[in-house]
Amino acid sequence: MPSLLPENSWRADPTLRAVLESWLRPQTLAWAEPALIEMGRAAVDELPAWGDACERQPAALRAFDGWGDRIDEVIYPPAWRELAAVAAQTGLVAVPFETQTLARAGAEARLVQAALCYLFAPSTATYLCPVAMTDGAARVLADVAGGAANEVLRHLISRDPAMAWTSGQWMTERQGGSDVGRNAVVAKREGDHWRLFGQKFFCSNIGCEVALALARPEHAPAGTRGLALFLVPRDRPDGRRNSYRIDRLKDKLGTRAMATGEVTLDGAYAELVGEAERGFAQMTAMLNITRLHNAVTAAATMRRACMLASAYAAQREAFDRKLNQHPLHQEVLETIAGQADGALYLTMRMAQLLGRIETKEATSGEAALFRLGIALTKLYTAKQAVAVVSEALECFGGQGYMEDTGLPRLLRDAQVLPIWEGTTNVLALDGLRVLRRADTLDCLAAELERLDAPERRPALDAAHRAVRADTDSAERAARQVAFALTEAWMSGLLQASGTSVRLPGIGLRPR
Numbered sequence: 001m002p003s004l005l006p007e008n009s010w011r012a013d014p015t016l017r018a019v020l021e022s023w024l025r026p027q028t029l030a031w032a033e034p035a036l037i038e039m040g041r042a043a044v045d046e047l048p049a050w051g052d053a054c055e056r057q058p059a060a061l062r063a064f065d066g067w068g069d070r071i072d073e074v075i076y077p078p079a080w081r082e083l084a085a086v087a088a089q090t091g092l093v094a095v096p097f098e099t100q101t102l103a104r105a106g107a108e109a110r111l112v113q114a115a116l117c118y119l120f121a122p123s124t125a126t127y128l129c130p131v132a133m134t135d136g137a138a139r140v141l142a143d144v145a146g147g148a149a150n151e152v153l154r155h156l157i158s159r160d161p162a163m164a165w166t167s168g169q170w171m172t173e174r175q176g177g178s179d180v181g182r183n184a185v186v187a188k189r190e191g192d193h194w195r196l197f198g199q200k201f202f203c204s205n206i207g208c209e210v211a212l213a214l215a216r217p218e219h220a221p222a223g224t225r226g227l228a229l230f231l232v233p234r235d236r237p238d239g240r241r242n243s244y245r246i247d248r249l250k251d252k253l254g255t256r257a258m259a260t261g262e263v264t265l266d267g268a269y270a271e272l273v274g275e276a277e278r279g280f281a282q283m284t285a286m287l288n289i290t291r292l293h294n295a296v297t298a299a300a301t302m303r304r305a306c307m308l309a310s311a312y313a314a315q316r317e318a319f320d321r322k323l324n325q326h327p328l329h330q331e332v333l334e335t336i337a338g339q340a341d342g343a344l345y346l347t348m349r350m351a352q353l354l355g356r357i358e359t360k361e362a363t364s365g366e367a368a369l370f371r372l373g374i375a376l377t378k379l380y381t382a383k384q385a386v387a388v389v390s391e392a393l394e395c396f397g398g399q400g401y402m403e404d405t406g407l408p409r410l411l412r413d414a415q416v417l418p419i420w421e422g423t424t425n426v427l428a429l430d431g432l433r434v435l436r437r438a439d440t441l442d443c444l445a446a447e448l449e450r451l452d453a454p455e456r457r458p459a460l461d462a463a464h465r466a467v468r469a470d471t472d473s474a475e476r477a478a479r480q481v482a483f484a485l486t487e488a489w490m491s492g493l494l495q496a497s498g499t500s501v502r503l504p505g506i507g508l509r510p511r
């Protein structure tokens with residue numbers, strides 16, 4: 001069977017090109033295009049080969065050295081380092097932080113970064129997860145600025161693979177991930193730094209050089225109010241290994257190449273980031289960015305699944321015709337492609353808003369739109385990625401179920417997207433909370449009006465009813481409201497771009 005991938009995934013993606021052609025200034029596009037072409041080439045050449053190698057030989061934990069001393073070293077295959085090098089050299093984290101890039105692209109830097117990540121993501125064994133957390137950490141450190149934060153930031157945004165570091169994001173503990181206010185890791189002050197004690201239960205990219213961790217300073221109040229944010233380096237300033245143990249690497253359904261550890265902090269050296277009282281707010285800023293990367297990954301995964309299914313349908317025959325000549329199969333292919341298009345447009349709208357917020361160009365309305373939109377976008381695209389990949393897998397019939405086609409891995413890796421960075425329920429409730437804030441609904445109504453979004457009236461009516469309802473009824477309706485608003489928004493963006501609107505039609509939208 002000839003390869004099902006195109007020669008260049010940038011050139012083969014008219015929707016991505018259309019978004020950038022209409023949303024970037026011509027000079028920004030001209031500057032970005034060589035990198036996009038190169039990433040589109042690599043994404044169907046060496047990147048998938050390295051991604052496959054990482055999947056075949058996942059990272060392993062070397063807890064002890066030959067003399068029985070703990071070393072807690074994560075051993076990665078060489079291909080993982082190759083992926084890390086491409087991510088650094090292309091500036092997947094650096095683009096929206098570099099002075100020179102910002103001078104050239106301004107707020108549009110976030111759109112360029114999102115496009116590069118979108119091309120990189122589907123071939124690279126979930127390496128975009130480390131990129132996402134590193135980007136989030138860089139944002140937080142750039143905002144607090146000063147001292148150690150500046151030094152670490154320099155490494156996080158370095159384009160030199162020998163200098164570049166990645167970050168982890170340590171929130172979740174055994175007693176709760178969504179309910180982060182129950183966090184029990186304790187921080188004890190020791191002179192100018194802190195020591196952390198307790199366990200973090202899900203630590204992805206566990207080979208990272210630094211992590212941002214939530215912990216509760218002694219005597220701080222319960223709940224999220226009492227959580228502070230700490231920078232936890234792998235190595236202490238004196239060069240010794242920091243005092244945390246990687247108890248084990250998790251045995252996961254997917255994301256197998258990307259090591260996720262359980263960590264015991266045993267008086268780990270840590271530095272406070274910003275003001276202690278702002279820990280949870282700072283982590284939320286980090287989450288806004290990791291949620292955007294989650295949506296980028298979801299959109300990219302959908303596009304990859306659609307490309308594979310379309311290419312297969314052009315080759316495979318059934319009942320004397322190619323699959324893509326059967327009207328019902330055409331209907332399925334167009335429906336999943338519509339979902340991929342909608343996901344890309346909405347995700348890029350979030351990247352556009354984030355860029356404007358970071359460069360201080362955004363109005364208060366745009367900031368409110370992003371705050372709501374990022375929860376809706378992450379929630380919806382993640383859920384639909386699973387549905388779309390599942391449908392694309394079925395488009396291959398029995399072969400889709402076979403490991404060597406790569407489709408099972410795409411589905412396994414998609415399945416984490418609705419869970420981490422906030423589950424569907426948690427984000428639907430977050431959306432509801434944001435909708436209750438003054439003006440948010442008005443801002444969204446204005447956006448949907450501007451786009452002349454189909455189905456906007458029923459979606460906005462449902463949102464108005466939910467914010468006025470009693471708590472239990474509002475919570476029960478939260479998913480339905482979130483899905484309806486998101487579909488109206490996506491349909492509006494597609495319609496405004498002249499792309500045909502084919503939403504909904506697939507997936508798990510609650511009725």
Ligand SMILES: Cc1cc2nc3c(=O)[nH]c(=O)nc-3n(C[C@H](O)[C@H](O)[C@H](O)COP(=O)(O)OP(=O)(O)OC[C@H]3O[C@@H](n4cnc5c(N)ncnc54)[C@H](O)[C@@H]3O)c2cc1C
Binds near residue numbers: 170176260423424
């Ligand atoms: C592969 C992988 C890697 C991860 N990496 C990291 C990492 O690097 N750093 C990190 O901090 N975390 C990480 N996580 C953890 C992840 O963020 C949490 O698993 C997630 O936030 C959910 O938390 P939980 O597992 O405690 O589930 P719970 O919070 O116990 O949720 C269980 C179910 O209850 C629902 N639920 C919870 N609260 C409500 C509510 N109020 N109303 C309605 N329904 C509700 C949820 O939607 C979910 O369906 C990772 C998870 C996975 C699977």
